[in-house]
Amino acid sequence: MFDGFLKVACATPQISVADCAHNCDEILSLMEQAAKENVKLLVLPELCITGYTCGDLFFQKTLLSGAECALMELIDASESLDLVCVVGLPAAVEGKIYNCAAVISRGRLLGLVPKTHLPNYNEFYELRQFTPAPSGTSIVSFAGSDVPFGTKLLFSCMELPEFTFAAEICEDLWAPLPPSVFHTAAGASVIVNLSASDELVGKAEYRRQLVSGQSARLVCGYLYADAGEGESTTDLTFAAHNLIAENGILLAENRYQTGTLTITELDVDRIAAERRKMTTYPAVSSDDYLTVSFSLQNELTTLTRPIDTLPFIPQGANADETFEEILTIQMQGLKKRITHAHAQTAVVGISGGLDSALALLVAVRAMDALDRPRSDVHAITMPCFGTTTRTKSNASALCEALGVPVQTIDIKHAVDVHFADIGHDPDIHDVTFENSQARERTQILMDYANRQNGLVIGTGDLSELALGWATYNGDHMSMYGVNASVPKTLVRHLAAYEARRLSGTAGSILLDILDTPVSPELLPPSDETIAQKTEDLVGPYELHDFFLYYIIRFGFSPKKIYRLCTYAFGDTYDKRTILKWLKTFYRRFFVQQFKRSCLPDGPKVGSVALSPRGDWRMPSDASAALWQNELELIEETL
Template sequence: MKDGFLKAAALSPALRVADCAYNTRQILTELRAAAARGVKLAVFPEFCLTGYTCGDLFLQRTLQQGALTGLQELLDASRELDTVVLMGLPLMVRGKLYNCAAVFCRGQLLGLVPKTYLPNYGEFYEKRQFTPGSTEVEWVNVCGQDVPFGTSLLFRCRQMPSFVLGVELCEDLWSALPPSTFHALAGATVIANLSASDETVGKAEYRRALVENQSARLLCGYLYASAGHGESTQDMVFAGHDLIAENGTLLAEVKPFAGGPAETELDCQRMESERARNTSFEPSTEGYQTVEFDLALTDTVLTRWVDPTPFIPHNEQLRAERCELILKMQADGLAKRLEHARAKTAVIGISGGLDSCLALLVAVRAMKQLGRPTTDVLAVTMPCFGTTKRTRSNAEILCDELHVSFTEIDIAATVHSHFRDIGQDESVLDVTYENGQARVRTLELMDTANRTGGLVVGTGDLSELALGWATYNGDHMSMYGVNAGVPKTLVRHLVRYEADIAATPALKEVLLDILDTPVSPELLPAKDNGEIAQRTEDLVGPYELHDFYLYYVLRFGFGPAKIFRLARAAFAGREEYPDAVLYKWLRNFYWRFFAQQFKRSCLPDGPKIGSVTLSPRGDWRMPSDACAALWLAELEQLFPQKDA
């Protein structure tokens, strides 16, 4: 439960209709096994103590009492278990029968939530036996305990306040205005649905979509436990289709008739974070009562999949569709800017590297969209002290295959002159040596754009902006940054996608070779054998780690300790990423992210691509003087010896 993780399960034990003693034993067996696996929230189906298909037997006091006897047995057994349990049963209250969910923990009956919407169409006729629940909360005595009864109940864990539970039953979700909507607005981060949804052709797909969409709309975790084997098949068949979703993503599913529990970990802190940033999510607690309960605050072993590349779809078809969409977004943004500025050319500094390659591909698309010749794209290569034959050759071949205008400006003489002007010793390969070249290149591009009536297209990507890996007023500056919303790991896939759909074999070959070239600013002299001397990832760390960190820092606002924990899960089994390496680059990320905000505070315009972006005018506003001390201190608690 630490870090907001809640191990939850939806369970559908095999039952016998109207055999409460048998059903109680089945439920208890499943519950004890789930608790042994560390489950803290166990949700069982609607009427699981009696079976859903009892019909008019529900009106028999013998069955009603059998359900209460079963509930008492489960309450007694739960005293030994550190689990919140939800169980369905019929309950007589003031002369009316209700379809209820009992919520209990460690022997205490926390509350009874009646079903709001009773289906009375098709194969369902619940209004024949039951009364709809009321939002008014009253107190009833059940199993010797005084218990709140009503639909406006929430249940909060004292040890993990981000875990707030709301309850609805089956048809409630299928209604036009589900009670879970109000539960979530009142603070519920987890919704449990006790259901007995029968199986018909096509219903499973619709049910899955309902659960996913409701969890997305409500920014919550959603558990759906449905009746399964053992229900009467007189007129219906039940398949035990159990589902767990979180904010629109299906985390666990027991497909119809497959059997077994749906079990995973929900991230309650993530839900809190989503709601904190969503100003349309307006809390309203009017009429609600909250019951608090206790659970031991222990580490939750993560079994849910943590994506090591959160910006990249893993399905090949989806990835291709996403890449095409992103390229269209980038191109459309640039096309609009070219059109608005009445630019005659789009000027790009082309290095033979990944980022400038992507910017060039986008510029070509933009010109085609505008119905203009691709020769209106002016690619400028500017070799200097660190330029290698490989990158210079790739830049020229790429431009030739894309049919853009191409020119070379050797900046070495200008850099030498500049170094003389400022008194820089050229034998000292320091930051001035490197940045002087970058700033001269930007000067050449800006003035070339002025001379040709164009604008400079920036090539820097989102990952570089996060790390500040750009020369201030050098490659940091442009007139429109098409890659500003694209992280480095995604840049690779966009270029690979363009290689896959390349018009010629030569274009595909050069794109693949650019992909295979080490990422480098090429600002230090090449090695004697002509190879690149400066590899970016050796200096700032692996981009796949930094993109992972960036995603969780910006998207959810998680702290360093939780991000480190997620990284361990995501990169488990990767020998190159032991804990010490994950820690090293996470610390480096925070240090650079805070120290380099001044560069992001004055970024050029650029299109927003995904939910994570660093535009100072849109999604990320941070003072340039912010201190990283709190974040680094939290990291130091994980590895105090590292910073001693």
């Protein structure tokens, strides 16, 4: 459970209706299997000790006693198992029968949670046998001990307090105001649902949406265990549709399989981080809740859940729709700024690289949306000491293919004059040599825009801003930064999408730009070979974007990010390489904050951004010592 990772499972036993002894054996087998898999939380279906479809047999004392005896056997067997198990059964309490979730762990019955909302429509007639949950919490005698009974129960792990869960049962989730709303407001990070949802055409997809949506709305982990094979098929069938979701993401799913575990890991640290950030998420108020503590062995959880190496990149069949949406957001921001400023032109410094190509594409889209000619986009290419024929040619050719006028302003002479003015030896290829070129280009763009009553469109991306890979008051500055919240990995995918969409000459040029090494081209090339490759200097952008996402989005520690990264990229980078670039990221991120404190305006497109006016406020002289010390401790273990 280190780093907040918790292995959890849902399972559906293959039951025999009303045969509590048989069902107990099946449940125990699943519990033992789960313990061997290091599962810490196992959720089983509604009324699975007896079967959901017992009908009026629930009135039979023999069945109720059989269920209670079976639960006692499970409690005894759980003493040697390092897990918490939630199992469904009917419970005769204080003269009524309740549909309950029993929470057991380490030889203890921790509590009984009765169902609140009893369906009594269509194929359901639960009010015939069961009583809805009472409003309060009481102590009742059941299965050989005095236990808490009620819906307002929280179950909290002493070794990992962020792992606090509560239960609701089947229809409770489908009700207008599910109990889980109150459970999470009281502090539950995980909700378990014991269900017996019958199968109908189209219901599976609705169930997925319901579980995923509830986990997103409540910012929680949600485990949904469904009844399956073995239930009576007199009128209904059950599909054992088990689902595990975390904050809107479906992590694991199983259907039509009984006797197997649906396993994944929840990240309760991630849930806690998300709640801390959301000012609209209620502060914990659990005055009327009873918290029951339990203990589990704290150990390293083996990860199996999917960790995307490219967290900023949309996946799946609808990815192109998302790319189009991102480009539209960028375009809408620029369109508004052009209109508000009464700008006659959008001025783009085009280098033949990815970032400026994307900015050019967005500018073209903005003019199209304004019903203005593309000739109102003015592209300027400014070759200097490091410019190669390939990038210069691609810059001009892309403009021509898009119908954008382009002019070339060679800045070598101007930079040489500047070197002479400040007394710099042009044969010394230091930071002055590089930054002078970037600042000269920005001066030209700004002054040209003034002459044309235009706006300088910034080309720098989010990854560069995070690393400070920009010349202060050079390419760092613009009048509107359309790529300011687009990370480098996403820039590549947006350019590839546009290449597919445009096809033809423009598409071919974009593909060649994609194939060109990322470089500021500030150092002289050797035989037309780019001498300065950004990723050789600051590290792979796919790693830096991974670091950036988890640092900003969830505030994870260096130790946890390192663990996630070695898990996600284990087949690509060794541990020392990952640690090297993670140290680089933290060092640059802290030292370069002053550049982010004065960024130009630009549209936010995703959940991670570094605008000093919105998403990221950080003092420029903050110390990185705590983060660096944690990384040093990791290095000592290698």
